[in-house]
Amino acid sequence: MIPAAFDYVRASSLNEALDLLAKHGDDAKILAGGHSLIPAMKLRLSQPKVVIDISRIADLHSVNQQNGKIAIGALTTHYEIESSDLLKRACPLLPEVAGSIGDVQVRNKGTVGGSCVHADPAGDWPAAMLALDAEFEIAGPNGSRTVAANDFFVDILTSAVEPGEILKFIHVPATANTAAYVKFAQKASGFAIAGVAAVVDKTKKEVAVAVTGVAAKAYRASGTESSLRGVEPTADSIATAAEKAADGIDPLSDIHASADFRAHLARVQAKRALWAAVSRG
Amino acid sequence: MNISVKISVNGVLHEAEVEPRLLLAHFLRETCGLTGTHVGCETSVCGACTVLVDGQAVKSCTMFAVQADGTEVTTVEGLASNGEMHPVQEGFWECHGLQCGYCTPGMMMTAVQLLERNEAPSRDDIRHALDGNLCRCTGYTHIIDAVEYAAKKGRA
Numbered sequence A: 001m002i003p004a005a006f007d008y009v010r011a012s013s014l015n016e017a018l019d020l021l022a023k024h025g026d027d028a029k030i031l032a033g034g035h036s037l038i039p040a041m042k043l044r045l046s047q048p049k050v051v052i053d054i055s056r057i058a059d060l061h062s063v064n065q066q067n068g069k070i071a072i073g074a075l076t077t078h079y080e081i082e083s084s085d086l087l088k089r090a091c092p093l094l095p096e097v098a099g100s101i102g103d104v105q106v107r108n109k110g111t112v113g114g115s116c117v118h119a120d121p122a123g124d125w126p127a128a129m130l131a132l133d134a135e136f137e138i139a140g141p142n143g144s145r146t147v148a149a150n151d152f153f154v155d156i157l158t159s160a161v162e163p164g165e166i167l168k169f170i171h172v173p174a175t176a177n178t179a180a181y182v183k184f185a186q187k188a189s190g191f192a193i194a195g196v197a198a199v200v201d202k203t204k205k206e207v208a209v210a211v212t213g214v215a216a217k218a219y220r221a222s223g224t225e226s227s228l229r230g231v232e233p234t235a236d237s238i239a240t241a242a243e244k245a246a247d248g249i250d251p252l253s254d255i256h257a258s259a260d261f262r263a264h265l266a267r268v269q270a271k272r273a274l275w276a277a278v279s280r281g
Numbered sequence B: 001m002n003i004s005v006k007i008s009v010n011g012v013l014h015e016a017e018v019e020p021r022l023l024l025a026h027f028l029r030e031t032c033g034l035t036g037t038h039v040g041c042e043t044s045v046c047g048a049c050t051v052l053v054d055g056q057a058v059k060s061c062t063m064f065a066v067q068a069d070g071t072e073v074t075t076v077e078g079l080a081s082n083g084e085m086h087p088v089q090e091g092f093w094e095c096h097g098l099q100c101g102y103c104t105p106g107m108m109m110t111a112v113q114l115l116e117r118n119e120a121p122s123r124d125d126i127r128h129a130l131d132g133n134l135c136r137c138t139g140y141t142h143i144i145d146a147v148e149y150a151a152k153k154g155r156a
């Protein structure tokens, strides 16, 4: 379990990291928390020639609220989100999701940005970011661009971050406490076999429901959402809506769960997440 | 290309030229000769290799030594002071929190982290905090007793 040899450079600023990426091209990999990259390097699934450590770029390590918007630096760790008083108040869905990831050691090292860029189909963050309509601010050689969550998670292990680019910030709106994340976890790792994030707006009678672990990429359960649009969220209306949580989806199948079981779990977890969210308000 | 690192381990500064791919676990065991940190699964799952880096519990098999440059690392060897056991060590001793002992250093380091963040954890808090540490011998009950003992002792 020893990775292939590589050269290591620690970037002290975002610009330095971008320059290093431009210089080394496809040979280089960004290292944040390392909790997806290092296991892959130990299995030699990933063999970068140059590893660019961005973990000490202080600007990307922060949670700030301005007006109704919260900016989360890409390097903020799962634990920092789990324990952030600001987020517990202004967007409690995020600490809830963070606390469900892996174990305490993983949460101490792993970063929200690394997790989103990695776009593991069983990762927890994609569900939360989709349900919150997060926006991803990405830096590249020609400046910054912003990508909506719906366009950010492209495919299995593929996000919208292109080679040569670095995710800087994730922007989410301040959100009421009528939100919840429930997960049927793979017991050994904690990764989602089916994880559902639900955000309920009781005044507007609107819900956002996002599912991870079930398909090649996390998705918004649009059938479930439209079924509850303008409707009082009761046990009955939620149960009917949740039945649509895997409609039009091609579920994954592996040693942990068959495609049918995953679709079933998506429906059950959607119901539980919606009910938990509604009950909090 | 080798990189020079300065890492303080249990208060002693270690300077070395290391290959970037050297894992922190191997740096501690082989470069520093501190074999209390165990390597179990090598796949980031078992937690036997847990140490504190700047006070944070991490799996040292999932971190390169170069990432720890300039940090303060605490291993199980750093828990006792002046020949007196740390409350967590005393808890494992008093409550029979180990059998073969393979998981024990990692368990204790994670327990130390828990008690720093929560000085009066419930048994459920303890179970949840030890999620990332596997034990194949004890069935966990005595480990939870041990951490509970340490929490009480720490508050005494």
Ligand SMILES: Cc1cc2nc3c(=O)[nH]c(=O)nc-3n(C[C@H](O)[C@H](O)[C@H](O)COP(=O)(O)OP(=O)(O)OC[C@H]3O[C@@H](n4cnc5c(N)ncnc54)[C@H](O)[C@@H]3O)c2cc1C
Residues within 6 Å of the ligand: A029, A030, A031, A032, A033, A034, A035, A036, A037, A038, A039, A074, A075, A100, A101, A102, A103, A106, A109, A110, A111, A112, A113, A114, A115, A117, A118, A120, A122, A123, A124, A125, A161, A165, A166, A167, A168, A189, A190, A191, A192, B043, B044, B045, B062
């Ligand atoms: C035992 C274990 C259990 C886990 N359980 C869970 C779980 O239950 N749920 C879950 O969601 N995750 C889980 N994870 C994954 C964990 O959350 C990782 O931390 C996360 O997926 C990756 O974040 P990182 O900061 O460690 O990224 P790294 O491993 O450093 O990087 C991952 C990838 O993203 C790239 N990258 C990182 N940051 C940036 C950036 N800012 N800009 C551009 N590219 C970047 C890297 O080049 C690399 O390709 C687990 C991991 C382990 C080891």
Ligand code: FES
Residues within 6 Å of the ligand: B038, B039, B040, B041, B042, B043, B044, B045, B046, B047, B048, B049, B050, B059, B060, B061, B062
């Ligand atoms: S040896 Fe590091 S987690 Fe098992």
Ligand code: FES
Residues within 6 Å of the ligand: B097, B098, B099, B100, B101, B102, B103, B104, B134, B135, B136, B137, B138
């Ligand atoms: S005491 Fe043997 S593995 Fe825990």
